[in-house]
Amino acid sequence: MKGTIVAQLTEEQRQLIEKIGIFHEQQGFPPATGRIMGLLFVSDKPGLSFEEILETLNISKSATSNALNMLLQMRVIEYTTFPGDRKRYFSVLLDNWHQEVINKMESILGFSKLLRQANELRGNVNPEMNEKVLERIEFMEFLSKEVPALMQKWLKERQK
Amino acid sequence: MKGTIVAQLTEEQRQLIEKIGIFHEQQGFPPATGRIMGLLFVSDKPGLSFEEILETLNISKSATSNALNMLLQMRVIEYTTFPGDRKRYFSVLLDNWHQEVINKMESILGFSKLLRQANELRGNVNPEMNEKVLERIEFMEFLSKEVPALMQKWLKERQK
DNA sequence: AATTTGGTTCTTAAAATTATGAACCAACGA
DNA sequence: TCGTTGGTTCATAATTTTAAGAACCAAATT
Numbered sequence: 001m002k003g004t005i006v007a008q009l010t011e012e013q014r015q016l017i018e019k020i021g022i023f024h025e026q027q028g029f030p031p032a033t034g035r036i037m038g039l040l041f042v043s044d045k046p047g048l049s050f051e052e053i054l055e056t057l058n059i060s061k062s063a064t065s066n067a068l069n070m071l072l073q074m075r076v077i078e079y080t081t082f083p084g085d086r087k088r089y090f091s092v093l094l095d096n097w098h099q100e101v102i103n104k105m106e107s108i109l110g111f112s113k114l115l116r117q118a119n120e121l122r123g124n125v126n127p128e129m130n131e132k133v134l135e136r137i138e139f140m141e142f143l144s145k146e147v148p149a150l151m152q153k154w155l156k157e158r159q160k
Numbered sequence: 161m162k163g164t165i166v167a168q169l170t171e172e173q174r175q176l177i178e179k180i181g182i183f184h185e186q187q188g189f190p191p192a193t194g195r196i197m198g199l200l201f202v203s204d205k206p207g208l209s210f211e212e213i214l215e216t217l218n219i220s221k222s223a224t225s226n227a228l229n230m231l232l233q234m235r236v237i238e239y240t241t242f243p244g245d246r247k248r249y250f251s252v253l254l255d256n257w258h259q260e261v262i263n264k265m266e267s268i269l270g271f272s273k274l275l276r277q278a279n280e281l282r283g284n285v286n287p288e289m290n291e292k293v294l295e296r297i298e299f300m301e302f303l304s305k306e307v308p309a310l311m312q313k314w315l316k317e318r319q320k
Numbered sequence: 321a322a323t324t325t326g327g328t329t330c331t332t333a334a335a336a337t338t339a340t341g342a343a344c345c346a347a348c349g350a
Numbered sequence: 351t352c353g354t355t356g357g358t359t360c361a362t363a364a365t366t367t368t369a370a371g372a373a374c375c376a377a378a379t380t
Contacts, residue, residue, distance in 0.1 A: 061356095062358075062359075086356060
């Protein structure tokens with residue numbers, strides 16, 4: 001069977017998809033990739049097929065393929081399959097945000113290490129700067145310790 | 161007086177500048193702009209002039225001008241002037257990271273609002289998804305409340 | 321008044337990113 | 351075994367980003 005599936009989007013859905021897309025672009029995702037995230041968040045289906053994504057967003061096969069593989073590799077989406085159906089049904093990976101938070105904190109910690117190195121390299125020529133940079137470093141270290149802890153606490157609270 | 165100022169960089173400095181530059185690129189800064197941040201962090205001078213920046217990084221006048229203005233507008237650098245000297249001396253703005261943290265939290269809160277809208281738009285077709293997305297939303301809201309509070313607490317502690 | 325300094329702005333080029341369309345391919349079904 | 355489905359990959363095009371270089375300009379200096 002051929003042709004269009006296109007469960008056409010309402011204007012409201014379309015706009016929300018764009019906004020979610022833009023947010024993802026700001027986080028460094030390519031536009032089409034961000035839009036796919038938007039679509040997956042907005043869609044009420046449990047999973048969207050390759051074809052559905054491509055048709056509702058009007059993007060090419062290759063763009064769809066590349067974007068989906070990128071999102072899979074980043075572990076922000078997943079897919080389900082069904083016996084006797086070759087299609088994959090993609091959806092947002094909703095169990096992964098803990099790890100995302102932890103990763104973000106690690107990146108911040110990484111930057112704090114660079115700043116520490118900068119402080120050492122500069123020596124004590126400008127003590128005021130050293131002190132201010134150190135404050136920043138220590139706050140970053142503090143954050144990257146406290147935020148995961150906060151998250152664990154929050155999760156414990158919540159699962160009760 | 162003409163010609164090169166170039167307080168040449170050591171290999172170690174050069175490498176650290178690149179690393180700090182790459183970190184900034186990952187945050188969405190253009191390469192040259194990220195490198196300027198690197199240089200300003202690594203330099204032991206209290207401020208670097210337009211000319212010094214351009215010469216030590218080997219970038220063009222226009223690139224330097226645009227990058228500096230971008231960084232000024234983003235409020236991540238500042239400059240000092242001295243009477244009888246037309247030059248501006250640029251340095252990292254070290255008193256602004258509180259605001260940066262707050263801004264980041266606001267952006268997260270903004271995204272949580274989009275997800276809330278998505279949840280509403282989807283209705284109750286997929287309650288498990290709604291619940292998981294809601295968990296994420298609530299954690300984001302929690303974070304964007306707690307992190308600034310944590311920061312305030314930390315600052316109070318520290319200024320004693 | 322002419323020149324130098326400390327930039328800014330404009331035009332253009334180079335490079336990188338993003339997406340297209342066509343060709344391709346393996347698995348499955350008829 | 352032939353066509354269809356569900357993609358992937360490749361070559362290329364379009365767009366965007368980034369930087370260069372030259373022209374420009376106002377303020378200060380000679």
